[in-house]
Amino acid sequence: MSSKDDADDGSVNCGSGGGSNEFYGLRIASIFIILVTSLFGALLPIVLRSQKGGRIRRHLFDFAKYFGSGVIIATAFIHLLAPAIDELGSPCLKGEWQTYPWALALCMLSIFSIFFTELILFRWGTSILRRANTSYDHHGHDLGAHSAHGPEGTLGHTSAEVRGGVGEDSEYGGASKHPLAALDGSALAQITGIFVLEFGILLHSLLIGLTLAVDENFKVLFVVLVFHQTFEGLGLGVRLAMAKLPDGYDALRYAGALLFGFTTPLGIGIGLGVRHTYNPGSTTATIVSGVMDSLSAGILIYTGLVELLAHEFLFDDAMKHTSNRRLIFACGCMVLGAGVMALLGRWA
Template identity: 60%
Template sequence: MSSPSSIPTASPSVDNTLNCSSGGGANTYTNLRIASVFIILASSSFGALFPVIARRTSWLHVPKGVFEFAKYFGSGVIIATAFIHLLSPALDELSSPCLSPAWQEYPYALALAMLSLFSIFIVELIAFRWGTSKLAALGIKHDAHGHGLGAHAAHGPEGSNDPGTRDTDSEKTQDIEAAHNHEHHDDSAAAQIIGVFILEFGVILHSVLIGLTLAVDPDFKVLFVVIVFHQMFEGLGLGSRLAYMNLPPRFRYVPICAAAIYGITTPIGIAAGLGVRSSYNPGSTTNSIISGVLDSLSAGILLYTGVVELLAHEFLFNKEMINGSNGKLAYALVCMLSGTAIMALLGRWA
């Protein structure tokens, strides 16, 4: 019978496997990790840029159905990203055993995601009320669900029967309406750009973090393959939204720039991770807090954008979808759920 002093305990093994300090990045597969910068740059850029370029060029002859599929598929990808690839890791990071017991006493990840969601909602609500009142002052009726503009108010002197003034009044009315339409287009463009900026902000934070992780993770090969597809599908979701932006000619560069920025974020994260590999440990106390907070905030952004801006506007408030056939609705739902399922499945490995 062994003495009590010879009985092993669990605490030493836990202490040996738990690394809460700086450092600890893997030094294996260095060449492949460097190559991953360019491979993921290609897959991310392709996913984000292809829908934008294809919709603007006629020589590619991409059928409209492909864009419809990409749009609904992308909505599912974005929502799955919020739940599986952001909120779940945030819960793990902010409940890490490396953190002080105070972090275990409250679900900070969920609270931060909720804070982020309501912050985006309040900002958009204030902007919407301001924009609506501005349009109302111009005599333009705005559809509350964002599907176009209603009738203009009458302009110029009403009831004038003087034939000599009719042409002048008509010209003035056309000039005023043209000015109002121009200002509405500017407001609409600003609203679209802000919406895309909010969506891309959440996606970019996530992309940089997974790039840092890929650069130092010991299980590089599996994670690398998953992230190649992960970034391509996520880029497809973002790019399909960028492709459908209806902007004035002077803002037509915005979708291209937004897609290009997305394409370089994960490679930047990988390059940064390789540069600090000797001192960067994703599981350290500081990095767990930073990653957990950023993932939580990003999750709230993508949840709001995915559910309100994408699902609600594409299905509940879209007259074409409400009045469309059951087959069209079923097709859109299958596309969306397919994107959700594939992205959720990738969460099994990354």
């Protein structure tokens, strides 16, 4: 039975089928429109970081940072975990798929996998620096010095104090001047954390690109994804900009932003190429999408709750001593980001 027949009689299409061919020209244009908006969101924090001085720049960066944290958390629950539960509970799937909460199990597996990866890197890095008579934590904070996790360092410390821990303009994630920065496990953990976050976001971006290329509700989904990719890019871009990388590795920030910017357009292009045979509601596509969304949700949940909420609000020395006004501003930006992204989940 064709997709159209299924849609007419209200049944579920679990075959290979094909996607919608409506608005083909606009679907092609969406490749370039989403490319621009994705790159804008991902590159903006990195460009702000590279500029010199200014209160406006600092406030913009702080807004983007906390807004992006909220976006990442909402993306994990609303745009990844919820769809994964629906996909892996689809009536197209039979047998064991219907008797166990696979989406939640895979999400939990992803969380523990990220935790054990960071734990191993932390112990390895600690062992290396112990032999060099140096101590650090795996998020880039030298013990005995103030937090250098990112722009939050400016909330309770002067620029001179910040520069004492890391490089010039370090309140925006400047490169570490530590003599072992290019070798220690802290840098390795930072780079690994970026790739883990990027991997989770890229899986999601590729899937939504494929869906946009063939979805029947193209116009609504297209408008929503323009904002979705901009905000998600902002969340990723802030992480890239804040990362305390060793000297000579700044190109990784731009590479990560570019990779994100091109992933959804790539998914759209692939979807258009296979639109006559690809049915996002088919059994195979549902399983693949559900598994990838579950794993991505675990990555973003871990990143959002541990790396962002815990380390930026609970364990950061600067945030502990900052004014109530700045704390409210940070929490408000985060809630706003989560709220906007959760609202977008009403349509996509």
